[in-house]
Amino acid sequence: xxxxxxxxxxxxxxxxxxxxxxFAETDAMGVVHHAAYVVYLEEGRSEFSRQRGTPYAELENxxxxxxxxEINLRYLAPARYDQMMTVRTWxxxxxxxxxxxxxxxxxxxxxxLLVTATTKHICVDRAGQVCHIPAxxxxxxxxxxxxxx
Amino acid sequence: xxxxxxxxxxxxxxxxxxxxxxFAETDAMGVVHHAAYVVYLEEGRSEFSRQRGTPYAELENxxxxxxxxEINLRYLAPARYDQMMTVRTWxxxxxxxxxxxxxxxxxxxxxxLLVTATTKHICVDRAGQVCHIPAxxxxxxxxxxxxxx
Amino acid sequence: xxxxxxxxxxxxxxxxxxxxxxFAETDAMGVVHHAAYVVYLEEGRSEFSRQRGTPYAELENxxxxxxxxEINLRYLAPARYDQMMTVRTWxxxxxxxxxxxxxxxxxxxxxxLLVTATTKHICVDRAGQVCHIPAxxxxxxxxxxxxxx
Amino acid sequence: xxxxxxxxxxxxxxxxxxxxxxFAETDAMGVVHHAAYVVYLEEGRSEFSRQRGTPYAELENxxxxxxxxEINLRYLAPARYDQMMTVRTWxxxxxxxxxxxxxxxxxxxxxxLLVTATTKHICVDRAGQVCHIPAxxxxxxxxxxxxxx
Numbered sequence: 263x264x265x266x267x268x269x270x271x272x273x274x275x276x277x278x279x280x281x282x283x284x285f286a287e288t289d290a291m292g293v294v295h296h297a298a299y300v301v302y303l304e305e306g307r308s309e310f311s312r313q314r315g316t317p318y319a320e321l322e323n324x325x326x327x328x329x330x331x332e333i334n335l336r337y338l339a340p341a342r343y344d345q346m347m348t349v350r351t352w353x354x355x356x357x358x359x360x361x362x363x364x365x366x367x368x369x370x371x372x373x374x375l376l377v378t379a380t381t382k383h384i385c386v387d388r389a390g391q392v393c394h395i396p397a398x399x400x401x402x403x404x405x406x407x408x409x410x411x
Numbered sequence: 412x413x414x415x416x417x418x419x420x421x422x423x424x425x426x427x428x429x430x431x432x433x434f435a436e437t438d439a440m441g442v443v444h445h446a447a448y449v450v451y452l453e454e455g456r457s458e459f460s461r462q463r464g465t466p467y468a469e470l471e472n473x474x475x476x477x478x479x480x481e482i483n484l485r486y487l488a489p490a491r492y493d494q495m496m497t498v499r500t501w502x503x504x505x506x507x508x509x510x511x512x513x514x515x516x517x518x519x520x521x522x523x524l525l526v527t528a529t530t531k532h533i534c535v536d537r538a539g540q541v542c543h544i545p546a547x548x549x550x551x552x553x554x555x556x557x558x559x560x
Numbered sequence: 561x562x563x564x565x566x567x568x569x570x571x572x573x574x575x576x577x578x579x580x581x582x583f584a585e586t587d588a589m590g591v592v593h594h595a596a597y598v599v600y601l602e603e604g605r606s607e608f609s610r611q612r613g614t615p616y617a618e619l620e621n622x623x624x625x626x627x628x629x630e631i632n633l634r635y636l637a638p639a640r641y642d643q644m645m646t647v648r649t650w651x652x653x654x655x656x657x658x659x660x661x662x663x664x665x666x667x668x669x670x671x672x673l674l675v676t677a678t679t680k681h682i683c684v685d686r687a688g689q690v691c692h693i694p695a696x697x698x699x700x701x702x703x704x705x706x707x708x709x
Numbered sequence: 710x711x712x713x714x715x716x717x718x719x720x721x722x723x724x725x726x727x728x729x730x731x732f733a734e735t736d737a738m739g740v741v742h743h744a745a746y747v748v749y750l751e752e753g754r755s756e757f758s759r760q761r762g763t764p765y766a767e768l769e770n771x772x773x774x775x776x777x778x779e780i781n782l783r784y785l786a787p788a789r790y791d792q793m794m795t796v797r798t799w800x801x802x803x804x805x806x807x808x809x810x811x812x813x814x815x816x817x818x819x820x821x822l823l824v825t826a827t828t829k830h831i832c833v834d835r836a837g838q839v840c841h842i843p844a845x846x847x848x849x850x851x852x853x854x855x856x857x858x
Contacts, residue, residue: 281579285606286444286599290437290492296777297435297747301584304744308583308642330743334781340837343439344606390787430728434755435748445628446602449595450733457732457791479594483632489688493755539638584744586737588790593733641737 276352279309280370283345293340299377300333303365306351307381310363314402321399325388328361332382339376346370356403358394360384425501428458429519432494442489448526449482452514455500456530459512463551470548474537477510481531488525495519505552507543509533574650577607578668581643591638597675598631601663604649605679608661612700619697623686626659630680637674644668654701656692658682723799726756727817730792740787746824747780750812753798754828757810761849768846772835775808779829786823793817803850805841807831 287298321327341347347367354364360382367377385395395403436447470476490496496516503513509531516526534544544552585596619625639645645665652662658680665675683693693701734745768774788794794814801811807829814824832842842850 282606284599285438285602286446288439289434290439290441291774292439295435296780297744297751300744300747301582304583308580327738329738329787330784332781332783333743334779336779337777340776431755433748434751440625445631446595446598449598450731453595453732457729476589478638479635481632481634482594483630485630486628489627583736584742587732588735588737588739590737595733 276350276366277306277310277313278348278350279305280346280348281305283341283343283347285343288343291340293342294345296335296337299335299337299367299379302347302349302367302377303333303335303351303363303379303381306349306365307363309349310351310353321396324396326385326393326396326399328383329386330381331360331384333379334381335377335379337377339374341369341376347376353403354380356395356400358400359392361395361403425499425515426455426459426462427497427499428454429495429497430454432490432492432496434492437492440489442491443494445484445486448484448486448516448528451496451498451516451526452482452484452500452512452528452530455498455514456512458498459500459502470545473545475534475542475545475548477532478535479530480509480533482528483530484526484528486526488523490518490525496525502552503529505544505549507549508541510544510552574648574664575604575608575611576646576648577603578644578646579603581639581641581645583641586641589638591640592643594633594635597633597635597665597677600645600647600665600675601631601633601649601661601677601679604647604663605661607647608649608651619694622694624683624691624694624697626681627684628679629658629682631677632679633675633677635675637672639667639674645674651701652678654693654698656698657690659693659701723797723813724753724757724760725795725797726752727793727795728752730788730790730794732790735790738787740789741792743782743784746782746784746814746826749794749796749814749824750780750782750798750810750826750828753796753812754810756796757798757800768843771843773832773840773843773846775830776833777828778807778831780826781828782824782826784824786821788816788823794823800850801827803842803847805847806839808842808847808850 283294283298287294289295346369348370350366350368352364353361355362362380362382365377365379365381366375367379368375384392387393394400432443432447436443438444495518497519499515499517501513502510504511511529511531514526514528514530515524516528517524533541536542543549581592581596585592587593644667646668648664648666650662651659653660660678660680663675663677663679664673665677666673682690685691692698730741730745734741736742793816795817797813797815799811800808802809809827809829812824812826812828813822814826815822831839834840841847
C-alpha cells in the first residue's frame with residue numbers, strides 16, 4: 263500500500279467488454295441517454311474485476327467497499343439502439359484511500375471514440391467511514407494494472 | 412387475517428400521486444418507455460403506504476417483506492416528456508399470504524386513461540419463505556382500503 | 561396473413577440470449593428490481609429479431625411499428641448482481657393486428673426458472689392508428705417460429 | 710449573444726425542485742445508485758426551464774438543441790429510499806456555442822449537501838453540427854440567471 267500517488271495511466275493495461283445498446287437506454291432524441299453511459303462504466307469496472315481477479319467480493323466480505331465519490335464524462339459522439347459498444351477500463355491512480363479508473367467507450371465496429379471518462383472511488387468500512395484500502399487489495403489493483411505489460 | 416379472498420376492488424378507496432414524465436424515461440419512439448410505468452406503479456404503492464399509514468417499515472422491522480410475484484399492465488395510450496401523470500392505487504384483494512394492488516395511470520390534465528394494471532405481492536420472512544401476512548398488517552391493509560368510504 | 565389465431569406456442573422455436581445482471585439493476589432488497597426484467601424481455605425480442613431475420617427495420621421504414629399493448633410477468637425466484645441470465649423468447653400467437661411473445665428467464669448456470677412472461681404488441685401506422693400487420697411481416701413471424709422445427 | 714465567457718455563477722439565481730427517492734433508484738448497497746443523480750440533474754434543468762420561461766421548445770422548433778457534452782458529479786453523502794431531495798440548478802456560464810449548468814443536491818429536511826455537479830451542453834443544429842446558440846436564447850439564459858437578483 264502506498265500513500266503517494268502512483269501513475270498507472272497506461273491504456274495497455276486496460277480491460278475490454280462489449281455489448282449492444284438496449285432500446286430502453288435510448289431517449290426521445292433518438293440516441294442513448296447520457297445517464298446510460300454511467301451504467302456502461304460500471305459494467306467496465308465489473309469486467310475489470312472479473313478479468314483481473316481482483317478479489318472484490320473478498321474485500322466486501324472483510325467489511326470494506328469502494329464507494330463512488332466522483333464521476334466525469336465527456337460525450338464526443340452519440341450512439342443508437344442496437345449499436346455494439348466497447349468499454350475499455352483501466353486503473354489511472356491508486357492512493358491510500360482511493361482509486362481512480364479511466365475509460366474509453368468506442369463503437370465496436372468502427373473504433374470511433376464516443377465517451378471518455380474517469381471515476382473516483384473511496385474505501386469505506388462497515389460504519390461508512392473512509393479508511394485505507396487494505397494492503398493486499400491495493401497491491402492487487404496496482405499489480406493487475408501491470409500484469410499484461 | 413383471512414384465508415378467503417375479500418373483494419376490496421373499489422376505486423373510491425384509492426390513493427393518488429402525481430408527477431411529471433422525466434426525459435430519461437422516454438425512448439427513441441419519442442414516448443415513455445413501457446418499463447417506466449412499472450416504476451410509476453411502485454410510486455403509487457409508496458404513496459398508498461404514506462397516506463394510509465400502513466406500517467410497512469414496521470412490517471420489515473419484524474422480519475417480513477412483500478415480494479412482487481406478478482405484474483400485469485395494459486397500455487392504452489402513450490405519454491410524452493413533461494406530461495403530468497396521476498397514478499391511482501388501491502387494494503384489490505387481501506389473502507392470507509398475498510395482496511393484490513390495482514392501478515390506473517391517467518393524464519393529470521385531461522383524465523385520459525393511459526395504463527391499467529395489477530400487481531401481486533407475497534409475504535416472505537427473513538429466510539425468503541412464503542408466510543402469512545402478520546394479522547395486524549393484513550387488517551391494516553383491509554381497513555385502510557375502507558377508511559375513506 | 562391470418563385473421564384467426566394460430567397457435568405457435570412451441571418452446572422449440574425459441575431464441576436465447578444471455579447476459580449478466582448489472583449492479584445498477586439491483587435494489588435495496590439486494591436483488592434485481594422487478595422492472596429490470598421488463599427490459600430483459602425487450603432484449604429477448606431484440607435477439608429474436610436478429611436471429612430470425614425478421615426485417616423489423618424494414619417494417620419501420622414502411623411506416624409501421626409494433627407498440628407494446630400488454631405485459632404480464634410472474635416472478636418465481638430472485639436474481640443477484642453478476643448472475644448470468646438466459647432469456648428464451650418465442651412467438652406465442654400471431655393475429656391480423658397483434659403478435660404475442662412468450663418468455664422464460666432462467667439462471668444460465670443452473671437452469672432455475674426465475675420469470676415467465678408474455679408481451680402483446682399491436683401494429684400501428686405512422687398516424688398511430690392500429691392496423692393490419694403487413695402480410696410479408698406477419699408471414700415472417702409465423703415462418704420464423706417454425707424454422708427450427 | 711457573447712463570445713466571451715460571462716460568469717453567472719451565483720447561487721442566488723438558482724431554481725429548486727424537490728422529490729422523493731424512488732425504490733427503483735436504490736441499489737444492493739441500500740443507497741441511491743450513483744447513476745440516478747444524473748437523472749436528478751436533468752430534472753433540475755427541466756424545472757429551470759419551466760420556472761425561468763426559457764423557450765426551450767421554441768429553440769427545438771427552430772431546429773436547434775442542447776446536447777450534453779460533459780458531466781461532473783461529486784458524491785458527498787449517500788441517500789436512501791423515500792428521502793426527500795432538493796435539486797438546486799443555476800447557469801454557471803454562457804458561451805457562444807455552449808452553456809454550463811451547476812447544481813447542488815441536498816437533503817430537503819436537513820439541508821445536508823449530498824452531491825455537487827456541473828453539466829456542459831453544446832448547441833447543435835438539425836444536422837448535428839455544433840453551432841452558435843441563437844441570440845434570443847443565449848440572452849434568455851443570461852437574463853433568466855439574473856431575473857431574481
